[in-house]
Amino acid sequence: MKVTEKPIMSLAADHAACRVVIVDQTQLPFIVEQRVLLTWQDCAEAIRTMRVRGAPLIGVTAAYGIALAMQRDATDGALSTASKALAATRPTAVNLAWALDRMSRLLTTTDPADRADVAWAEADQIAAEDEDNNRRIGEHGLAIIRDIYAKTGRAVNILTHCNAGRMACTEWGTATAPIYLAHREGLPLHVWVEETRPRNQGLITQWELADAGVNHTYIVDNAGGHLMQHERVDLVIVGVDRVSRRGDVANKIGTYLKALAARDNGIPFYAAAPSSSIDMDIEDGVPEIEIEERDTSEVSMLRGWDRNGYVTDVRMLRDRTPISNPGFDVTPSRLVTGLITECGIFAPADLARSVAKGTCK
């Protein structure tokens, strides 16, 4: 069961050929270009430069990075080197550390002669679990959309920020999984797709939704509050990079502003994530979750088609302009209606006792 008939997969692994094929998401939606990753260094570069992006997908990519590393050199030293380097590529998303921990724990107790095969199998398993988790997130979230439709009897307006779609995962997406399932079921839907400056991942969400035939409208990030004020949004669903024990949600910069607007207008605000995104070591997300300060060129440069249809990068600010570019923010749990996980939907207060890292209780 796939979102579209001939989907372009975010990642496809080929154990026999010892390679991983990704879509270079830095080019989307302007160019759909696949890239072949042959080494763990290729995987690290792809994660760091956001050729692969989205918390679940970077976890899966890192796991395959370990498999590629073990294929070449299955020693403890090589495992440690690859694992540390992959963990250092992006600090915010917990799935990366979670996937690398899982691989390391398994491989350190595996005979080096078997490590390559075991690593491939485990990475395949992590990818399969991601798809399964997302489908289950979709089923739980679908109930929320069904309820709203039952009450209003008109198209359900859902606002989403960034891309927590199938390109951020192996399949379905997290925030988009309920949307895709509702669309399959024939529920009337309309999605407000936020641009998500500075990297404009809304372009990827828009491209995904258009591909799947889901009714949507593209807006700048500034417009979300106004639309909520005027009762044009029934529900907000966003993805997650990391959730604290008490339910604070780290996600793409700007998410917090939409949670505030949702609260101010009585609109339910949900974050969708696999339980592997919950970091039980963190209580208060605002001071404790490290926020990436990303390259200023993300703010000053922008990509589009020029008048002749060529993909062109333009610069909006001169080099000397001081720029700050925090990549994420943290939405305090008091603003979160619920977390949609593969285990079910939980109010932040119930999260810690119902869901442990990567397992449903």
Added chain:
Amino acid sequence: MKVTEKPIMSLAADHAACRVVIVDQTQLPFIVEQRVLLTWQDCAEAIRTMRVRGAPLIGVTAAYGIALAMQRDATDGALSTASKALAATRPTAVNLAWALDRMSRLLTTTDPADRADVAWAEADQIAAEDEDNNRRIGEHGLAIIRDIYAKTGRAVNILTHCNAGRMACTEWGTATAPIYLAHREGLPLHVWVEETRPRNQGLITQWELADAGVNHTYIVDNAGGHLMQHERVDLVIVGVDRVSRRGDVANKIGTYLKALAARDNGIPFYAAAPSSSIDMDIEDGVPEIEIEERDTSEVSMLRGWDRNGYVTDVRMLRDRTPISNPGFDVTPSRLVTGLITECGIFAPADLARSVAKGTCK
């Protein structure tokens, strides 16, 4: 007293030559190009296409449009035609209607033979009052910055959205007037300049502040909430397009989100405007203030320098993509700490009894 030694004026009127010279703000900061307006139709085109922008400046431009109209044809019919067409160029900012009303009221009781001279003099007067109002707004707002500095003893961090700077006015700006005066006085300051999608007027603010030597950092709109959460903002000052009787503030889209974040973090949120921006006919701004739905190309197209340094427009979305582009939002008065006007600073509840349209009581 000017902001910079050799400022590029947003507008300069020359009665003897019967012309008005503006900076084409659609080109800023990429190209600093002045344009000559010779007819009221030129003025209408400049307002509609946002070559001149900012609530105070479009009021002044419309007033000169009437003077140019009277120069050619001083009949009642010509006055009515020009006034109606100029009023229809932009619906949200009240200053436009206010300036046109003031011109019409004066000219209908003036002998047609004198109308051209009277109109020029009145437009000059409106421009001079704008500069004076802004200077007085600056002096009142300066007290707020001084107070914060007296408490913290470190550089005062001010966040602003859009451009309510001197390019939005004849001089000083509204939101920037306290900043320029504080800078003159040697108070240590740092301004967070929000990009302000879709039209990126933050580029103009950044250009203005750099020109005046004011310390600043450019950020995307999504980053403002995160910075407030981490105590990196002491004060928010924005401009205004229209204020309702009870103090609801219509301003550039996205302002409401920053007011919510300021409230959530206990940060004072001020709107700066001449009293002519107060619309006594409107009580509840959210349902009553008309919000412009602007052209979708503002969202889908973007301007920058290409790799060879040429100014280039790029397209981020294909033509068929559904886009919505509301130009403004309304911040409810409950989120507004105070209105900084030329008459003083007022809590929203005190606004109506202290300030009438265009006059201090």
